[in-house]
Amino acid sequence: MNFGLYITFFLLSTIKFLFTPFGGPAAKLSFLETYFSCLAGAIFSAAVFYFASEYFMKMSRAKKIRLKKEALEKGLELPYKKKFTKTNKFIVRLKHRLGIYGISIFAPLFLSVPIGTIITAKFYGKEKKTFPLIVLGMCINGFVTTGLAYGIAWFF
Numbered sequence: 001m002n003f004g005l006y007i008t009f010f011l012l013s014t015i016k017f018l019f020t021p022f023g024g025p026a027a028k029l030s031f032l033e034t035y036f037s038c039l040a041g042a043i044f045s046a047a048v049f050y051f052a053s054e055y056f057m058k059m060s061r062a063k064k065i066r067l068k069k070e071a072l073e074k075g076l077e078l079p080y081k082k083k084f085t086k087t088n089k090f091i092v093r094l095k096h097r098l099g100i101y102g103i104s105i106f107a108p109l110f111l112s113v114p115i116g117t118i119i120t121a122k123f124y125g126k127e128k129k130t131f132p133l134i135v136l137g138m139c140i141n142g143f144v145t146t147g148l149a150y151g152i153a154w155f156f
Helices: 003-015 031-074 086-110 113-124 130-155
Strands: none
Touching (some): 003 031, 031 130
16 A cells, blocks of 8 residues: 555545546556545545635635725726636536536536536535535546546556
């Protein structure tokens, strides 16, 4: 048992869950060791960012209000910031196409665990099934990516 590798995979999975399992075969870990260390890191990060997302959104709003207030007091004009960016349009389009299930399962995987979880919480934070869907998505996606990593390693 190499706890250093487990911790490394745990920590890497807290940020980018999609690519971390591909290091398992190179590190000579078994399928289950890689799967569970990556899954634990992803679920830990998802829990932290899902339940703290409201705090992050409140802080963002407070900062925008504070900057507007300071600019008005100084007589400065704030630069116009686009709200309808390509990224925002893409995320909203995905929300409408995929719904709660698609966003909950795929956003933390493809974006990153923190960003995907915060976006999911922003759109569907009031739904009780959102966090269990995120965890279910992590379990399924972790199994698929870890299986893909070990399948490629076995093939080559």
